[in-house]
Amino acid sequence: QSALTQPRSVSGSPGQSVTISCTGTSSDVGGYNYVSWYQQHPGKAPKLMIYDVSKRPSGVPDRFSGSKSGNTASLTISGLQAEDEADYYCCSYAGSYTFYWVFGGGTKLTVL
């Protein structure tokens, strides 16, 4: 199972919106509505931002939203803030016959 494909980097100015894509296959992203997104600041543990494609955990600002079309999932961050600068990873369940997860390679978000 290969890692999901994410752009290495994206950037945006404060107040703007950015979208990070995550491309997989019909065996992972396209096959399940179990895509999640994690934010990781330098030296910190990942933090769950989106699960089940588009659901936000309690405490995550509604500036963060998720969607999916076919084999590609997307994370959109609107109203960019300086503290949004971090690495973002997508993750998809991919277990046809047993438990299995695959992560994306990560995207570095720079707030200009």
Place this chain on the structure above:
Amino acid sequence: EVQLVQSGAEVKKPGESLKISCKGSGYSFTSYWIGWVRQMPGKGLEWMGIIYPGDSDTRYSPSFQGQVTISADKSISTAYLQWSSLKASDTAMYYCARLYSSRIFDYWGQGTLVTVSS
């Protein structure tokens, strides 16, 4: 409050063994799978495997099967990740994470940095 607290950083030599831990609190430890995730220096996240502390059912990513052993001691709400013979390529940050509803890694430990160097 759900918390996963991992053991401290380790520096080991190639060929040595190692067992790192992840202690859960604030929830029913035996009712949720715990997963382990590797992050090599400057790289992305890789799922290694999971364990259900309630009955020690364990599943491994094919990439890590045979390379590590995942275990748990439910009496002390602790999961473990161990190596019998470390390699330099095992140098990485290792995270444990709770698996919510069998599909979402919702809470993460702070990470354990393992450095393997001669």
